Amino acid sequence: MRTRLEEIHPGEILLAEFLQPLGLTISQLAQEIEVGQEVLATVVDRREAITADLAQRLGKRFKVSAQFWLNLQAEYDKRMLLGHLLP
Helix, strand or coil, X not given: CCCCHHHCCHHHHHHHHHHHHHCCCHHHHHHHHCCCHHHHHHHHCCCCCCCHHXXXXXXXXXXXXXXXXXXXXXXXXXXXXXXXXXX
16 A cells, blocks of 8 residues: 555546546547557556656646646656655
8 A cells, every 4th residue: 555645656646536537448538639548558557657748638638738747747756766765
């Protein structure tokens, strides 16, 4: 079980705050924003980062800025790095 905020990946936010409330599947969203289903699955599964291209597509679909997604990813990356550097 996670206890630290920095362990929350943007993909988890995508799933919990956008996909699930709207009743969308990864497959449906992938079709809507014209990306491969595997691309979204790897982000939701915390295996890949949100890229600038994906941030643009997600931003347009969910009517938030691409910067929103990029900021989530940058903050996650920063906290993960600091977590590995600090004892």
